[in-house]
Amino acid sequence: MTFSSFIPPQRTLMGPGPSDIAPQVLAALSRPTVGHLDPTFGGMMEQLKQLLQFAFQTRNECTIAISAPGSAGMEACFVNLLQPGDSVVVCINGVFGQRMRENITRCGAKAVVVEDEWGRAVTPQKLEDALKQHPEAKFVAFVHAETSTGALSDAKTLCSIAKQYNCLTIVDTVTSLGGVEVNVDGWGIDAVYSGSQKCLSCVPGLSPVSFSPAAVDVIKNRKVPVQSWFLDQSLVMTYWSGKGKRSYHHTAPVNSLYALHEALLMLYKEGLQQSWQRHLTQHQKLVAGLDELGIDFVVPESERIPQLNAVNIPQGLDDASVRRSLLDEFNLEIGAGLGPFAGKTWRIGLMGYAARNENIALCLAALKQVLSN
Amino acid sequence: MTFSSFIPPQRTLMGPGPSDIAPQVLAALSRPTVGHLDPTFGGMMEQLKQLLQFAFQTRNECTIAISAPGSAGMEACFVNLLQPGDSVVVCINGVFGQRMRENITRCGAKAVVVEDEWGRAVTPQKLEDALKQHPEAKFVAFVHAETSTGALSDAKTLCSIAKQYNCLTIVDTVTSLGGVEVNVDGWGIDAVYSGSQKCLSCVPGLSPVSFSPAAVDVIKNRKVPVQSWFLDQSLVMTYWSGKGKRSYHHTAPVNSLYALHEALLMLYKEGLQQSWQRHLTQHQKLVAGLDELGIDFVVPESERIPQLNAVNIPQGLDDASVRRSLLDEFNLEIGAGLGPFAGKTWRIGLMGYAARNENIALCLAALKQVLSN
Numbered sequence: 150m151t152f153s154s155f156i157p158p159q160r161t162l163m164g165p166g167p168s169d170i171a172p173q174v175l176a177a178l179s180r181p182t183v184g185h186l187d188p189t190f191g192g193m194m195e196q197l198k199q200l201l202q203f204a205f206q207t208r209n210e211c212t213i214a215i216s217a218p219g220s221a222g223m224e225a226c227f228v229n230l231l232q233p234g235d236s237v238v239v240c241i242n243g244v245f246g247q248r249m250r251e252n253i254t255r256c257g258a259k260a261v262v263v264e265d266e267w268g269r270a271v272t273p274q275k276l277e278d279a280l281k282q283h284p285e286a287k288f289v290a291f292v293h294a295e296t297s298t299g300a301l302s303d304a305k306t307l308c309s310i311a312k313q314y315n316c317l318t319i320v321d322t323v324t325s326l327g328g329v330e331v332n333v334d335g336w337g338i339d340a341v342y343s344g345s346q347k348c349l350s351c352v353p354g355l356s357p358v359s360f361s362p363a364a365v366d367v368i369k370n371r372k373v374p375v376q377s378w379f380l381d382q383s384l385v386m387t388y389w390s391g392k393g394k395r396s397y398h399h400t401a402p403v404n405s406l407y408a409l410h411e412a413l414l415m416l417y418k419e420g421l422q423q424s425w426q427r428h429l430t431q432h433q434k435l436v437a438g439l440d441e442l443g444i445d446f447v448v449p450e451s452e453r454i455p456q457l458n459a460v461n462i463p464q465g466l467d468d469a470s471v472r473r474s475l476l477d478e479f480n481l482e483i484g485a486g487l488g489p490f491a492g493k494t495w496r497i498g499l500m501g502y503a504a505r506n507e508n509i510a511l512c513l514a515a516l517k518q519v520l521s522n
Numbered sequence: 523m524t525f526s527s528f529i530p531p532q533r534t535l536m537g538p539g540p541s542d543i544a545p546q547v548l549a550a551l552s553r554p555t556v557g558h559l560d561p562t563f564g565g566m567m568e569q570l571k572q573l574l575q576f577a578f579q580t581r582n583e584c585t586i587a588i589s590a591p592g593s594a595g596m597e598a599c600f601v602n603l604l605q606p607g608d609s610v611v612v613c614i615n616g617v618f619g620q621r622m623r624e625n626i627t628r629c630g631a632k633a634v635v636v637e638d639e640w641g642r643a644v645t646p647q648k649l650e651d652a653l654k655q656h657p658e659a660k661f662v663a664f665v666h667a668e669t670s671t672g673a674l675s676d677a678k679t680l681c682s683i684a685k686q687y688n689c690l691t692i693v694d695t696v697t698s699l700g701g702v703e704v705n706v707d708g709w710g711i712d713a714v715y716s717g718s719q720k721c722l723s724c725v726p727g728l729s730p731v732s733f734s735p736a737a738v739d740v741i742k743n744r745k746v747p748v749q750s751w752f753l754d755q756s757l758v759m760t761y762w763s764g765k766g767k768r769s770y771h772h773t774a775p776v777n778s779l780y781a782l783h784e785a786l787l788m789l790y791k792e793g794l795q796q797s798w799q800r801h802l803t804q805h806q807k808l809v810a811g812l813d814e815l816g817i818d819f820v821v822p823e824s825e826r827i828p829q830l831n832a833v834n835i836p837q838g839l840d841d842a843s844v845r846r847s848l849l850d851e852f853n854l855e856i857g858a859g860l861g862p863f864a865g866k867t868w869r870i871g872l873m874g875y876a877a878r879n880e881n882i883a884l885c886l887a888a889l890k891q892v893l894s895n
Contacts, residue, residue: 150569150572152569152572152573152787152790153787154546154550154783154784154787155550155553155566155569155780155783155784156553157553157554157555157556157560157562157563157566157780158554158556158562159554160554160555160556160557160560162555162556162557164557166773167555167557167558167773167776169555170554170555173527175552175554175555175777176552177527177528178551178552178777179548179549179551179552180528180529180530181530181531181532181533181543181548182530182533182535182540182543182548182725182726183530183531183533183535183855184533184535184537184540184855185540185726186858187530187533187849187855188849189530189531190530193528193530196523196525196528199523199525200525216590216591216594216727217589217590217594217752218589218752218772218773218774218775219772219773220751220752220771220772220773221589221590221594221752221772223752224750224751224752228750248751251751252751254747255747255748255749255750255751256749344773346773352555352775352776352777352778353555353558353773353774353775353776353777354589354727354775354776354777354778374627374628375628376628376629376749376750377597377601377628377749377750378593378597378621378624378625378628379590379591379593379594379596379597397860398593399591399592399593399594400539400540400591400592400593400717400719400726401591401726402591402725402726402727402778403540403725403726403727404548404551404725404726404727404778405725405727405775405777405778407528407530410527410528411527411528414525414526414527417525476560476561482556482557482560487770
């Protein structure tokens with residue numbers, strides 16, 4: 150075999166993530182690597198923590214970026230909080246709710262499943278019914294923005310119900326953070342994880358997480374060690390705490406953290422409200438354009454994630470060949486359906502830096518041309 | 523708080539990792555992000571697998587990069603192979619052998635510990651004695667190059683003993699891969715992990731791993747699921763297999779994988795033997811220079827890792843202030859001691875791109891000047 154340097158094409162990324170990345174974030178990524186215990190890097194990490202607190206709207210001290218993708222962030226939340234035998238009510242309305250259940254059972258805990266139709270939000274009443282029937286439940290877990298279906302659930306209401314039943318909440322904000330309101334402290338989220346490659350428009354590979362003081366108490370009072378050494382927050386925090394000497398746990402992904410810092414700085418400069426508004430406005434433009442093409446949405450209007458548009462593939466079209474044409478002829482990536490939605494839906498992302506006029510114009514023009522072929 | 527872009531200083535990285543990174547690797551890192559299911563990215567991943575097979579000297583089909591640092595690679599080996607109740611003989615002569623034991627116990631398995639002095643290689647006879655006394659042992663685990671102490675163990679002999687007792691072998695090659703001989707197939711290593719940021723001179727955050735067919739059999743015939751969903755190789759391989767359609771497991775760290783591909787390409791162009799020879803030659807130059815400064819080594823000559831030089835801090839010197847002067851006055855990072863070696867030793871890395879004449883010249887000149895202050 151002949152090996153050669155990989156020169157990737159310049160794509161426009163409008164799938165479910167990774168999303169388009171701003172040039173300044175890629176520039177930050179390739180700045181000179183310093184040691185993970187370098188004092189200058191420690192200063193950067195302190196800023197990064199505060200920027201994450203800003204993005205999550207939290208004062209949680211334990212707010213960091215896990216050195217691995219969102220799936221590891223999800224796992225970090227479950228393995229740190231759950232102990233064998235614990236009961237967790239988990240709301241499932243797509244792939245990522247299912248993944249939460251997988252995590253629960255692999256922790257030796259019991260999953261009480263609340264199911265909703267794919268493409269719909271979680272029904273608060275179903276959660277309340279489950280909690281009434283399961284007073285032993287200690288945690289409630291759900292996905293805020295189901296990336297697999299485009300459905301946005303009412304995280305504030307779901308958390309409020311969980312609190313009424315004295316449960317801690319574990320919330321997936323992988324696709325929501327930065328794109329729609331996420332209010333960790335205001336809503337009472339106890340453990341939250343996100344991904345770097347969605348509305349934060351950073352490279353994939355990092356997972357912002359935050360644990361409330363109540364969650365930290367649970368971690369501190371565990372009777373059995375966290376099953377993952379790598380994700381054990383009681384150890385990871387000796388590196389991230391910043392109070393006094395940082396001690397080595399694992400080697401931090403230095404350059405990726407530069408990029409996340411820069412991406413969060415962009416969000417900070419724009420402002421949270423402004424970013425949510427931009428995602429909504431661009432979503433509305435996309436909706437209008439798709440409507441003209443006769444393409445309709447999977448999710449009812451009131452339950453849609455603005456930045457992740459799940460649409461029905463028009464009848465008679467071949468999913469894969471349309472997506473391939475968009476890629477080959479326009480360097481445009483849109484996402485396929487997942488699970489039962491495979492072959493039936495597309496997922497058009499408008500996340501972070503991708504939520505721009507030029508992207509929507511390209512997407513609509515390219516779709517129009519490919520669909521008319 | 524005022525936030526601003528982080529512009530890191532240009533350091534020379536001669537600690538225990540991350541090591542200096544070649545400009546072409548940083549350039550590859552910041553190439554435009556493509557989707558993790560992009561067909562062009564799939565082609566890159568196929569090359570990456572083959573380059574990893576080259577570096578590990580293996581034909582193992584299951585040879586990939588874990589989307590997280592070396593500690594997660596370690597965990598991937600243990601959680602996939604071990605089941606509760608399994609017995610594992612683990613050789614401990616430093617921090618990373620201890621970390622292996624942590625992983626073993628967190629899998630619910632039993633660790634039979636073979637201990638050697640820190641700063642010395644693992645004693646093969648002790649391993650053999652332990653295996654005689656523990657016929658129930660299924661695995662032997664050890665660290666090839668103990669990054670915490672600078673001691674290189676005889677991996678070939680240790681694996682050969684393990685095979686005589688029908689044990690599968692789990693070997694840490696985080697600091698050895700690319701710097702000294704690692705022969706996965708030739709030595710009979712069944713599960714091996716490394717790190718991107720040592721002799722491969724790539725950014726930190728990825729962990730190359732490889733599993734032998736015998737190890738894959740163990741994974742396929744597990745009675746209980748792998749406790750980590752993120753690291754479950756039976757799922758991860760549906761993405762990496764490349765045979766037919768790649769299916770989504772987690773979002774791969776696209777840009778970091780570009781960088782690892784480029785770093786491995788550099789190793790491939792140089793050649794394995796040539797790289798090992800370069801590390802040895804540069805080590806000898808460093809030894810001669812340190813000798814002139816009156817600085818001696820922790821590890822006996824025949825057991826040293828050429829690329830990770832653990833030296834005794836000359837009496838009367840303050841560890842932290844010397845390292846701080848090197849950093850502040852020369853932008854030079856060398857490593858502190860770990861665990862019982864903290865404050866007593868320095869670790870001078872000559873890994874990958876750092877194993878160059880100019881680095882050794884700088885290190886010796888800077889040390890001479892700082893020590894004479």
